[in-house]
Amino acid sequence: MAWRTHDLESPKKGFKLIVGVPDVGLVGPIAASFLIKSLNLKLIAYFDSDDMPPLLLFHEAKPLLPVRVYGSGELCVFISEIAISPRVMPSLARAIIDWATKKGASGIIALSGIPVPNRIEIQNPKVYGAAVKPEDREFLKKSGIELLKEGFMSGVHALVLKECLVKEISGIALLAEAYMNYPDPGAAASLVSTLGSLFGIDVDVSPLKEQEEEIRIKLRELMKRTVETMRQAGKEYEYTLPAMYA
Amino acid sequence: MSEEWFFEYIKRIRREMEELFAELEERMTRPMLDYDSKCLLPLYEIRDAGDKIVVRVDLPGVRSVNDITVRGTEDKLLIEAKMSVSACFDSLITYARRSYNFYKLELTLPAPVDFKKARAVFRNGVLEIRLPKKVKFYRVKVE
Numbered sequence: 404m405a406w407r408t409h410d411l412e413s414p415k416k417g418f419k420l421i422v423g424v425p426d427v428g429l430v431g432p433i434a435a436s437f438l439i440k441s442l443n444l445k446l447i448a449y450f451d452s453d454d455m456p457p458l459l460l461f462h463e464a465k466p467l468l469p470v471r472v473y474g475s476g477e478l479c480v481f482i483s484e485i486a487i488s489p490r491v492m493p494s495l496a497r498a499i500i501d502w503a504t505k506k507g508a509s510g511i512i513a514l515s516g517i518p519v520p521n522r523i524e525i526q527n528p529k530v531y532g533a534a535v536k537p538e539d540r541e542f543l544k545k546s547g548i549e550l551l552k553e554g555f556m557s558g559v560h561a562l563v564l565k566e567c568l569v570k571e572i573s574g575i576a577l578l579a580e581a582y583m584n585y586p587d588p589g590a591a592a593s594l595v596s597t598l599g600s601l602f603g604i605d606v607d608v609s610p611l612k613e614q615e616e617e618i619r620i621k622l623r624e625l626m627k628r629t630v631e632t633m634r635q636a637g638k639e640y641e642y643t644l645p646a647m648y649a
Numbered sequence: 650m651s652e653e654w655f656f657e658y659i660k661r662i663r664r665e666m667e668e669l670f671a672e673l674e675e676r677m678t679r680p681m682l683d684y685d686s687k688c689l690l691p692l693y694e695i696r697d698a699g700d701k702i703v704v705r706v707d708l709p710g711v712r713s714v715n716d717i718t719v720r721g722t723e724d725k726l727l728i729e730a731k732m733s734v735s736a737c738f739d740s741l742i743t744y745a746r747r748s749y750n751f752y753k754l755e756l757t758l759p760a761p762v763d764f765k766k767a768r769a770v771f772r773n774g775v776l777e778i779r780l781p782k783k784v785k786f787y788r789v790k791v792e
Contacts, residue, residue, distance in 0.1 A: 523705075523770075523772050523773065523775050523777055524772070582707070582775070583694075584692060584694050584707075585692050585707040585775070586707075589773075615709070616709045616710050616734060616774065617709075619707065619709035619710075619774065620689070620709050620710055620736045621736075621738075623681050623689075623691075623692055623707075624680070624681055626692055627681065627692065
């Protein structure tokens with residue numbers, strides 16, 4: 404399964420690549436989309452594969468591929484506006500990391516959610532972290548981010564970290580407590596705030612909170628398709644304790 | 650005679666499988682809104698929590714508990730909710746020129762429930778209904 408990339412502009416060497424792909428509560432793409440709009444990032448690359456559904460997206464009358472990279476300065480954001488089939492996930496993760504290393508990225512930050520059954524009672528979802536390199540884990544700990552210590556992670560962000568591990572590059576996953584099956588802009592707001600404090604990105608999340616209802620209504624169809632891909636991707640493994648530590 | 654029975658049995662299994670796949674396909678591809686009734690189908694989940702069934706329904710745009718009606722029998726649940734804000738999908742030509750301000754969801758429950766003992770809470774646009782199961786469990790003495 405091969406991916407093609409179409410570069411429109413090259414990012415600045417040493418950039419960080421934030422990855423937001425549909426998964427738990429759609430928090431990754433909601434946060435990624437909010438960052439792209441708030442920071443006024445420019446479209447710099449498309450990703451495409453013959454294994455993707457035959458779709459072309461239109462936004463403000465302009466044609467777009469559903470999987471794209473935006474960027475400005477030392478920050479790039481990878482976003483997918485369609486659910487990724489588990490069959491395509493491994494090749495997509497490899498393509499993301501290959502593109503990022505070829506362009507001189509200094510690190511990858513994957514954004515996603517961690518499903519919690521009592522989300523209905525949580526006002527400010529907590530953000531957990533996972534990192535491939537010891538120095539990144541230390542950085543997260545010193546910044547007050549609780550690390551995932553045991554358990555499985557599944558989905559594109561898990562495969563992105565796996566590629567980072569194999570290729571020995573800096574990879575971090577930030578996971579906000581979220582609804583598994585409903586779009587969760589509140590959890591996405593927590594992720595954006597955490598990203599802001601970790602990497603000095605100055606973004607006001609209040610518009611995201613104000614648009615919460617609208618986002619939840621408009622993303623229902625994407626959430627429905629994503630729930631199906633999560634089921635196929637073995638998301639239930641995230642509730643399983645690894646045998647080594649049982 | 651036995652061969653006839655066997656082929657009838659295979660035909661029935663095949664018909665049931667086809668019906669099941671058709672239902673799954675219909676559920677996956679069915680749009681989450683109904684143009685004619687101006688009604689949205691909400692996202693929902695049903696969880697079997699041992700002695701009860703927990704149903705959660707995402708109702709963004711609904712702001713008051715007074716706008717939600719929950720009705721049911723021992724195996725069916727009907728949820729209707731009026732939104733305080735209307736949803737428009739003008740950028741989608743198929744569903745444009747109409748605003749949607751109502752949710753409707755009809756569910757078949759996985760086990761019989763005691764609907765009179767059901768409890769529901771509505772927080773941050775999410776409705777959670779806890780329905781105690783009707784099935785009684787008896788304790789067996791372990792020797």
